[in-house]
Amino acid sequence: MTIIYITVIKDGCWRIRMSEEFQDRAKQYREMGKTAFIIGYTGECGKELVKALSKNRIFNKVVLIGRRNVDLTPDPGPEFEQKVIDYDKLEEYTEAFQGAQVGYCCLGTTRGKAGKEGFIKVDRDYVLKSAEIAKSTGCQHFSVVTASSANKDSMFLYVKTKGEVEHSLKQMAFDKLSIFKPAMLLCERSERRIMEKVALTLMKPWICMFPTAGSVPTSYVGTAMVVDTVTPSEGNLRIYNNEQIHSVFKQNEQKK
């Protein structure tokens, strides 16, 4: 399936050009006049998702739901609207989710930043509560970023929490559920995360040797979420592991 062409430009950045097949699907999708929301749009994957949606304009309206307003520069477009909510009182903000047929979730924190309870609250409880509200207000397609290692039966907090989220979302019976499971995210992170930086430095030789195995740029995740949105699904569950997030790109490189 040909979705995207990419070219490498001199400064080492990826320039992404969407294929004609994608453009056709995007056009058909756009004509349906749908609305989407994004939670976690201020994070690294979220920002890339906003960029990809802004570039491809597949929705009539995109509600950016967060705990604060941010400066959106460059302006993503008139269909984007920010709404500030209190995640601890999500049930009081159902109006923010109302009318969206598609919901994207790039929410997350770290144990280092939020502590054990805080991590569970954000990465599991906020995600599941938002999904529940979205389902009850008519969301048909929920698209979420979890992690490659997710496993609800693990004894490790991060892995277990992500696994529990995947498990619970599968029980919610969305018409379409898309789960993106990246390994280490590659990006210029605005927040300082020392452990992540150390891990990245140690992994660098491995990343160079096996670029699709243990890491993925956040821009790939954002773009893959948009490609998935317009791609007709056979079943109601789509799971993208790290390699599959990459493969959208690889397949198209081969066809160039």
Ligand SMILES: NC(=O)c1ccc[n+]([C@@H]2O[C@H](COP(=O)([O-])OP(=O)(O)OC[C@H]3O[C@@H](n4cnc5c(N)ncnc54)[C@H](OP(=O)(O)O)[C@@H]3O)[C@@H](O)[C@H]2O)c1
């Ligand atoms: N880091 C990695 O290498 C890695 C690897 C695999 C999977 N993942 C997972 O991928 C997902 C996206 O990661 P990312 O690095 O793009 O995330 P990120 O940059 O840390 O962004 C997280 C988002 O969640 C929001 N958030 C955090 N704490 C919150 C709180 N208490 N209340 C409300 N909103 C809150 C942030 O909002 P503010 O901007 O307001 O803080 C931001 O929009 C996460 O679930 C992460 O666990 C990460």
